[in-house]
Amino acid sequence: MATSRLLRTSAAVLAATALLISGCSSGSSSPDGQASPGRGTAAGAQRPAENASLAPLPAATPAALRPYYDQKLSWHPCGVAGFECATMKAPLDYAKPSADTDLKLAVARRKATGPGSKIGSLQVNPGGPGASAIDYLQQYAPQPAAVRARYDMVAMDPRGVGRSEPVECLTGKQMDRYTQTDVTPDSPAEVNKLTSAYRSFAKGCAARAGQLLRHVSTIEAARDMDVLRAVLGDKKITFVGASYGTFLGATNAGLYPSRVGRMVLDGAMNPEIDSRTINLNQAAGFDTAFRAFAADCIKHEDCPLGTKSVDDAGRRLSALFKKLDAHPVATGEERKLTESLATTGVVAAMYDQRAWPILREYLAQAEAGNGRGLLTLSDSYYERDPNGAYANQMYANPAVNCLDLASAFTSPAQVRAALPSFRKASPVFGENFAWAALNCAYWPVKPAGTTQHIEAKGAAPILVVGTTRDPATPYIWAKALASQLSSATLLTYEGDGHTAYGRGSTCIDKTINDYLLHGTVPPKGKHCK
Template sequence: MPPSRLFRSTTAAAAAATAALALLISGCSSGGPSPGGAAPGRSTEAGAGRPASDGSPLEPLPAVVPTALRPYYDQRLSWHDCGVAGFQCATMKAPLDYDKPDPGTDLKLAVARKKATGPGPRIGSLLVNPGGPGGSAIDYLQQYAPQPAAVRARYDMVAMDPRGVARSEPVECLTDRQMDHFTQIDTTPDTPAEVGKLVTAYRNFAEGCEARSGKLLPHVSTIEAARDMDILRAVLGDQKLTYVGASYGTFLGATYAGLFPTRSGRLVLDGATDPSLDSRTVNLEQTAGFNTAFTAFATDCVKRQDCPLGTKSAADAGRQLSALFKKLDTHPVPTGQDRKLTESLATTGVIAAMYDEGAWSLLRTAIAQAKDGNGRALLALSDSYYERSASGHYANQMYANPAVNCLDLPAPFTSPDQVRAALPAFRKASPVFGDNFAWNALNCAYWPVKPTGTARRIPAKGAAPIVVVGTTRDPATPYAWAKGLAAQLSSATLLTYVGDGHTAYGRGSDCIDTAINTFLLEGTPPAKNKRCT
């Protein structure tokens, strides 16, 4: 059961999933989140028929730092060795409540950096965020995001786990055993009893978060995280923020630009989200985005002799996958563990592979094995998506994710009846995933904290040039969202990758990488409407 609206970078999500599955398929031991995009028959790239937003714009904060916040901006970080080669770590203080800062309730936010290596003069600090919400920026920096040598040479590479995430006062909700049960709940309920079990699961999840993290839950919004980033910019000694954000990290970066346009430097927003969309539209369009990705996978699959979904057509492959899910709904298959592969876990495993076309061959093998009664490989994909370790421990991403999402926007649905009414639209968006994604979108209905945010356009007037990157067949952040964000931001340039997968920077396109590196190093954005393959 992936939480609703999970936006995370391909590198952070799919690399781990692909590695885990590769180990299993080779015979070795391995030692939410929400899906969506444009409806079938409608190009995600064109965004045809998409309603314009009438949301009010996000207004900038006053340029002068309030006196009550001055101590946070004036603090000095004490850096120490992280234990990871070349990295230093520190702890930064931020107010729990920006409206009522109180040193007695301050949050301690984890920061890491790798100083510029040279040659060439240092430009400043480059902050990175992999998305989620809930992804650890520090893990991302240390494991996957060293950036090209030319960029490393000129920037201190910096990451901060946002409030509520990983090392920064993490939101906690369930025990590992409870989370195992939660991920196996049926998210395509066929009877009133199954609907009741799903609602109970959402209520229990929310109650667990309130019991373990109640004080923090009202204060993990994207606006508050963006304000934390401005404190970090100041304590690092930078006049303007330089930033590369992926997936949800684009919403965080755009929010920063909207709040602090005059302090925004070179921002790269890759795999962009559209902040002007309400939560129901976001979920529906993301559903179709995964359908677009699955159609691309299926089209490739049916051309191959080893396709486990037949060789007729992409539509037929979708029907065969749906049949497999339906079979698993009533007859889960063994995995070699004490957990069987259920329909919900299998669906999550397929979703994980949609983030990166490099995982397609492994997904074909995993589906074939599941059809033969061996669910081990699809379970491995699902576990990596949930960040479940081999020991059975879950990272906190799946707890931080709904905590942020349910605070940022009002719930898309407030009752099972509303989900039932929306099922035809979700099924049209994705015959394979529609029911699953619609019911997943019910999770915020039972959240213990009322939302503080709303859908808003972000013009960020006065900001320096911003590069927005969109991939035409992106499953998690449909291309129409990149076009929407680029149209809102007054200084944005849209850079397009024509291809598959989620996000584009550092994924093999020399055209994309050169354009972004040039922008970061020289401040020159790519040409208007530049497209890369």
């Protein structure tokens, strides 16, 4: 059972498997204690017709924050050869900075290798919220070589994530039980079991994370990015954010528009929409991705969903889920493949079309009573290792999401009322997405953020990238963000999968590289295939 849908690069989802053919929400308490720059929405309501714009912070750094901006990092070799690591201090609460409560944020870099003169530092974030930027950098920094040659590649695990004061909630065994909870309840007893699981998860987070849960918002993480920019010695930030990382980047641009250098936002989020709309849009996005998978699958004689039609394939997948709901199948280990784990496994494969061939194989195995393959996909999504330990992403993810925005729903009754709209958005996944959106209703910390319009007036040109059949960050979000940011240009990839940069399109890669290396902005309306 996904705590909420993750927004991260396909490589981050699939890296834990052998699939690669060889890989929500607005700000928190207002900056500097000022009045909140956005306007909230009632839980479960449609987004407002208008949102207040995110107000930029004063250009001058407040005296109380100067020690953070003036700090010097002590770098040392770490991890993969060629990388250096350091620890950066950041205030737990920007409104009340105190050395007694400072956070220690982990930073890693790989220096520019040349040839050519160094342009500066390039910060990267792969999304989540909750994905480790450091892990991502160390795994994928070798590409693209032309960009790596001219930039120091830099990653910081956001507060509450990875190596940066990670949020913890459950033990591995507890998380195993949580991920197997039925998210499509068929009776009052199953609804009670689901809400009990949400309450237990939230209680575990409150017990283990404490005050940190109040200070892991997107706005605070975006402010940490500006501190890092200054500490690295860059007058302006250069940033590549993927998936949820686009929201981090857009928020940073909104707070500090005059400090934007070159910014790529790939697989963009829309900061104007509320939690319910986010989940509804994602349900539709994964439905679009599934239909693309099904259209490919039915061309193969061995398609486990038949060869009749896309709609029939959807019905057959739903039938498989129902069969697993009644009778989970063996996986070769203590855990069985439940409906919830199978659904998560299929969702994971929707992030990247390169996973489609093996998804066909794993679906056929599940139909035959072997759930090992889909369990492997589900474990990759949850970042569960073979020893039963989970990375903290599944804890940091709701911690950020539930702080950033009000819960999509506040009660099971609200979910039931919304089920028709979710089923319409996705006959296969809609019900799952609707019930999964209830998790923040039981969160121990009240939401502090709101929906908001981000213009970043005065910022240098920003490149927003959208993929037409992106499941996790639907293309409509990229168009919406590009229309909000005053200096944005939209680059479109006509294709499948989540995000576009570095995923095989020469057109996309060259356009983004030219922008990062030379500042060349593509013509308006440019499309790549």
